[in-house]
Amino acid sequence: PPVIRREDYRKPDWLMPDVFLDFALDPARALVTGRLDVTRNGAHNRPLRLHGDGLVPLKVLIDGEAQADAWRMDGPDLVIDLPGDAHVVETQVAISPEANSQLMGLYASGGNLCSQCEPEGFRRMVFFLDRPDVLSRYRVRMDADKARFPVLLSNGDLTGSGDLEHGRHWAEWTDPFPKPSYLFALVAANLSANVDHFTTKSGREVKLAIWVVESDLPKTGHAMAALKASMAWDEKVYGLEYDLGEYNIVAVHDFNFGAMENKSLNIFNSRYILADPDTATDIDYDGVSGVVAHEYFHNWSGNRVTCRDWFQLSLKEGFTVFRDQCFTADQGSAAVKRIEDVRLLRAAQFQEDAGPLAHPIRPESYMEVSNFYTATVYNKGAEVVRMLHTMLGPQKFRAGSDLYFARHDGTAATCEDFVVAMEDASGVDLSQFRLWYSQAGTPRVRATLSHEPAGGRALLTLEQTVPPTPGQPEKKPMPLPLRIALFGERSQRKFEEERLVVLDGERCEILFEGIAERPVLSINRGFSAPVVIDSDRSAADLAFLSAHDDDPFARYEAMQQLMVDTLTGAVATGQADHGPVIDAVRNTLTDPKLDASFIGETMLLPSEAFIGDQMAVVDPVAIHKAREALRRDLGQALEGEWRDAYERTRANRFELSPQAKGARRLRSIALGFIMASGASDGPEIALRQFHDADNMTDRQGAFGALANSMAPERDAAIAAFYERFRDNGLVLDKWFSTQAFSIRPDTLDRVEELSQHPDFTLANPNRLRSLVGAMSGNQLIFHDASGRGYRFLADMLLKVDGLNPQTAAKLVPPLGRWRRFDEGRAGLMKAQLQRLLDTPGLSKDMFEQVSKSLG
Ligand code: B3K
Ligand code: ZN
Numbered sequence: 001p002p003v004i005r006r007e008d009y010r011k012p013d014w015l016m017p018d019v020f021l022d023f024a025l026d027p028a029r030a031l032v033t034g035r036l037d038v039t040r041n042g043a044h045n046r047p048l049r050l051h052g053d054g055l056v057p058l059k060v061l062i063d064g065e066a067q068a069d070a071w072r073m074d075g076p077d078l079v080i081d082l083p084g085d086a087h088v089v090e091t092q093v094a095i096s097p098e099a100n101s102q103l104m105g106l107y108a109s110g111g112n113l114c115s116q117c118e119p120e121g122f123r124r125m126v127f128f129l130d131r132p133d134v135l136s137r138y139r140v141r142m143d144a145d146k147a148r149f150p151v152l153l154s155n156g157d158l159t160g161s162g163d164l165e166h167g168r169h170w171a172e173w174t175d176p177f178p179k180p181s182y183l184f185a186l187v188a189a190n191l192s193a194n195v196d197h198f199t200t201k202s203g204r205e206v207k208l209a210i211w212v213v214e215s216d217l218p219k220t221g222h223a224m225a226a227l228k229a230s231m232a233w234d235e236k237v238y239g240l241e242y243d244l245g246e247y248n249i250v251a252v253h254d255f256n257f258g259a260m261e262n263k264s265l266n267i268f269n270s271r272y273i274l275a276d277p278d279t280a281t282d283i284d285y286d287g288v289s290g291v292v293a294h295e296y297f298h299n300w301s302g303n304r305v306t307c308r309d310w311f312q313l314s315l316k317e318g319f320t321v322f323r324d325q326c327f328t329a330d331q332g333s334a335a336v337k338r339i340e341d342v343r344l345l346r347a348a349q350f351q352e353d354a355g356p357l358a359h360p361i362r363p364e365s366y367m368e369v370s371n372f373y374t375a376t377v378y379n380k381g382a383e384v385v386r387m388l389h390t391m392l393g394p395q396k397f398r399a400g401s402d403l404y405f406a407r408h409d410g411t412a413a414t415c416e417d418f419v420v421a422m423e424d425a426s427g428v429d430l431s432q433f434r435l436w437y438s439q440a441g442t443p444r445v446r447a448t449l450s451h452e453p454a455g456g457r458a459l460l461t462l463e464q465t466v467p468p469t470p471g472q473p474e475k476k477p478m479p480l481p482l483r484i485a486l487f488g489e490r491s492q493r494k495f496e497e498e499r500l501v502v503l504d505g506e507r508c509e510i511l512f513e514g515i516a517e518r519p520v521l522s523i524n525r526g527f528s529a530p531v532v533i534d535s536d537r538s539a540a541d542l543a544f545l546s547a548h549d550d551d552p553f554a555r556y557e558a559m560q561q562l563m564v565d566t567l568t569g570a571v572a573t574g575q576a577d578h579g580p581v582i583d584a585v586r587n588t589l590t591d592p593k594l595d596a597s598f599i600g601e602t603m604l605l606p607s608e609a610f611i612g613d614q615m616a617v618v619d620p621v622a623i624h625k626a627r628e629a630l631r632r633d634l635g636q637a638l639e640g641e642w643r644d645a646y647e648r649t650r651a652n653r654f655e656l657s658p659q660a661k662g663a664r665r666l667r668s669i670a671l672g673f674i675m676a677s678g679a680s681d682g683p684e685i686a687l688r689q690f691h692d693a694d695n696m697t698d699r700q701g702a703f704g705a706l707a708n709s710m711a712p713e714r715d716a717a718i719a720a721f722y723e724r725f726r727d728n729g730l731v732l733d734k735w736f737s738t739q740a741f742s743i744r745p746d747t748l749d750r751v752e753e754l755s756q757h758p759d760f761t762l763a764n765p766n767r768l769r770s771l772v773g774a775m776s777g778n779q780l781i782f783h784d785a786s787g788r789g790y791r792f793l794a795d796m797l798l799k800v801d802g803l804n805p806q807t808a809a810k811l812v813p814p815l816g817r818w819r820r821f822d823e824g825r826a827g828l829m830k831a832q833l834q835r836l837l838d839t840p841g842l843s844k845d846m847f848e849q850v851s852k853s854l855g
Contacts, residue, residue, distance in 0.1 A: 001367045001844040006311040013046045014038045016129050017178070019136045025144035025188050027098040027108050033059075033090065034126040036136075040085040048089065050078040050127035053105075053120070057127065059092035078127045091127045100124075101763060101803040109254035110213070112189035113149065114267055116260060119310055119369045122181035133308045133412040135178035142186065143170035149188035151211065153248055155179070155263045175263055177243070178410060180306055185262030187211070187250050194220040198231050200241045206231075210273060211250045219274040222656075223249070226289035230296040233327050238401060240300045249273065249292070253729055256765050256807050257373065259291050261298035268295070271730050271766060277654045277695040279731050282661045284696070289331070294324040305405060308412040310369040314361040314437075315415045317373075318381020322389070325382060332658045335552035339601045342527045342553070345383065346610060348375035350532075353442045354613065356816050356855045358469040362415050362437040367848040370806045376440070383530040384436045388422055390481050390528050391433075391502065396426035432504055435478045440469040443478055445503065447535040449486075449521045458486060458512040458519050462503045464531075470855070479504040483528040485551070486512055486519040489541075492548045498525065520544050522558075525551040539565065539580040546584045547591075552598060559584055559602050563630070567606065568614050570626040578633045585634055589641050596649060597662030600669050605631060608779040618820045620783040624743070628676070635677030642677070646670040646685075654695045661697075668701025675705050683711035690717050700734060707742045732759055733770035740774035740781075747781045748788050755796070762800050765807045772796045776814040783821065787828030790815060794832040797846070798839060805843030812836075812846065816853030830854065 016036050024031040038048055053076050060071050062080065071080040080089060100107035105124025106115045115125065123130040140154040146169040152161070156175025163169045193209040194217055200206060208227055210220045227247070234240045248265045255269035272291040275284055301323060302316035329337040352358060352375050359372070361381045366372055389397045400422035408417055415437050423430045448461045462482070466475035485498040495515055501508070512519070520541045524533050537545075542565070545558035563581055570576035588594065588602050605627055612618035635642065649663035649670070671689060675682040683706065690702035699721075706717045718739070725731035736759075740751050754760060754771055761767050772793060776782045782789040793815065800808040818829035836842065836850045 001847060003365050003367055005365045006363070009309050012041055012129060012131065012134050013044060014048050014129060015041045016134055016136045019138055021126065021138065021140045023142040023186060025113060025142055025149065027113065029094050029096055030106060031092060031094055032126045033092045034128060035088060035090045038082070038087055038089055048080045048082050050080070050091070051123040051130040052076045052078055052127045053123045055093045055127060057091055058094060059090070061090040063088050093126060095125060102806065103254055103256050103765070103804060104806065106186065109252040112191065112252065113187065114189070114250060114252050115184065115186045116256065116267065117184050118182040118260060122184060128181055130181045132180040132182055132306055132310065135180055135412065137178050138175045138184065139172065140186065141170060141172045142188065143168050144188045149190060151187065151189045151191050153187040153250065153265055155183070155185055155265050157245055177263060179263050179303065180412065183261070183263045183303055185260070185265040185267055187265065187267065189250065191250065192217055194224055196224050196228065198228050198242070200231070201235045202241060204242065205245070206242050207246050209246070209248050211248065212270070212273065216274055219276045222275045222285055223273045223288050223292050226292040227296060229331065230293040230327060233330065234297060234300070237326070238300070240405070242299065254764055256804070259295050261295040261302055263303050266295045269766065274730060279696055279728055281697040281700050282664060285656065286328070290324055290328055293327045294320055297323040300405060304410065305408040306412045308414050310372065311362055312414050313372060314377045314381035315413060315418055317378045318361060319385050319418070321378050321382035322385040333595070333597055336597050336601055338526060338553050339556050345375070345379050345530060347607065349379045350442050351609070351613060351817070352376055352813070353380070353440060353469070355813070356470060356853050357813060357849070358440045360438050360440045368809070368845045370845055371809055371848050380530055387436070387481050387529060390500070392422065392426045392428055396428070397422070399425035432479050435476055439466060439475050439478065440472055441467045441475060443480060443531045445480060445482070445531050445533050447521060447523050447533055449519065451515060451518055456514055456516050458515040460484070460510040460512065460521065461507065462501070462510070463507045464503055477504060477506050480529040480531055482523060483525040485522045485525065486515065487522060487545070487548060488517045489520050489544060490517045494550060495519065522549050522551065522554045525554045527553060543580050543584040547587045556602050559588065560606055564606050564611060564614060567611050567623070567626050567630060570629070571615065571619060571622045576626065576629065578630055581630065582634060582637045586638055586641060589638065589645060595659070595662050596666040597658065600662060600665035603669050612779065612820070617822055619822070620779050624780045631673065631676040632678065635673040639674065639677050639679065642670045642673045646674065664697045664701070668698065668705070671701060672705050675709060683709055683713040687713040687717060700738070704738055707738045708744060710744065726759070730766070733766050736760070736767065737770040737774040740771050741778050743780055747778065748784060748792070751775045752792065762803060765804065768800060768807065773811055776811065782814060783825055785824060790829050790832045794836055797836060801843050801846050805845040809843070809845035809849045812849035812853060
């Protein structure tokens, strides 16, 4: 497949200020007509090239006339010679939504019809200028069978509707805001709405509607509350108001990712809308509010100002993730939110940055843009915006964002435009900062602190390196904003105020004066820069910080580092001293000043994958053993404390307050440690929690603990869970994934068996990920030395690629980590990648991921 390069960007040859679309809808065969007002953009004589993907023109009219010699197909595209500077081009095609298994373009889900266009799905519905820098005003008419599809929605405002013959009806929607095709949406459905209202700060009345199947209406309250809170937050924090009379959200069960921010008609994966205590965990509730907020915030960062081309994707995604992170932080515990975001960054993005698929947040090239909706573009992109916020401070940052929106409203912008706006509004020179957009790889900082007691001085030396990544062997030093403080070991007090040090060269030295006692270094507080810190802090220093740092993130971080050092030491030497971790965990667990959710986060052991990331050659079995040994020792040494925490966090009834959520979190973590201790009543306590729970968080917490256990209670829980929730797809996904995440030695047998289960299907992305994605994220099981895990994944990928290449390609990266493993495993992983690559007819999505992974 051809490689598309950022440097080859050219402005569009033709523009299309107004478009009219007509959809005569039927699940088997829909007729789609597009009438496009096209205008020549600049002086040139190039033809009009309309993108298509699998379309056959039934009709092509130029200014109302069929001119057969004026147009031709060129591959998937329709090329038309146009003599003048402005013409009306009308085309018609037939498509089959119910045969669309890719879930891109117009497709059927649960008997309803819906569209997904970003990035290039629009061209699967009608010939079009399907690129984000072509903005048009849309008028959309659709008709459909009224009994089957009583609800007809598109972007903007409803400008007409009525009944037709043969039981059909029609609706017309007009969107006054020019938009690129990727933000178009259409829904024809039999759904009911939870309707509410929001009044904007300037007094605009907005009707809010969340559309779901009628029986799911009681599960939409949390999403609606999140939507209203997001609207208010964006007014308060960014001064940004909603701009239309309606905001519709439609939930569907078959969706390739989380949700889509189509102008005034968001379409969501139902897992990010539906929540009630019986079926959703607290994590699911947070997922709903985070994604609802994210899509809402796109109305400005993405829709009002969109992207010039797909290389600029992080312009909207990085910024919008940063905005949703800050929203969530403001709604609850900012410290816990930061910890969760950093955990995700390290798990997904640091791994990506260290492997064959590493790319800058603004990539230079791609074969298939769908492969670039990555943790790097999203989550590292958000960290880059966060660093601007940290370096500029909140006022200048806000001035920068005001200027950005004012300058670029109604246009398609670039990452560079964003940086220039920040620069112009703040007066801060960001020339070196731009490296964050062009260089891939996670910088490493070596921090060395020396103390001279006689002079009362401490000297901190910082050195940075940026590792090579594919296509970028040499790197320049980046500006790294590091929040730093020193604490007195004896006095337990912080010396002076925290400093913000921007390390912008390869090395710098920072002098601290008035340091009379031995200092302990607290660095990258709040995770102010997305880097890895190498410091030689002792276990004692880390334990000290975990107990005394006044930055909660830094306390968490110190505990994590202590655990990681202990575990990597155990893997390397076969010897482990668990004492310091046990003492530090006891201190935190019994600290009455800390809230339960923070304690819970801090007690979580680093994942097996993260421990592996610290090692030159990953040994999954040794890592697993070391980690389980630490879990067991922590369980046994603190058994009384865990039981105490378990009892202390018992609730009489379900509440969704931050306190209650924290208590549930800690309770299931405590249960895990009680089970790990080997206490004979562990499985029984878990099964009791499983049955007595009045909410999914407690039930799932117990189910997860039991799924790892060899006790007979495990089979009882699996059967009971299935019986209770067999009709709820989203909960059934948990049933699959919990078993696929199990550390039991028979997990691969069970996964293979589950792939034959009548409720397993490759057609639903959530279900696919709940089994196949979960298994490949289970480090011990996936990396079984026999290679069975690799083979199972490849078998599944081959089946899914023919149906849904976009979702298949997203599951490739675990195989691409072969360089980090021993020769035996690496060989087996490569063999599966090669097997995929040798398969005739592989999609370009898969080809790109697999060929790059082989390297
Ligand atoms: N913008 C969409 C993502 C589209 C992904 C296409 N492969 C959702 C979001 O980021 O909000
Ligand atoms: Zn987004």
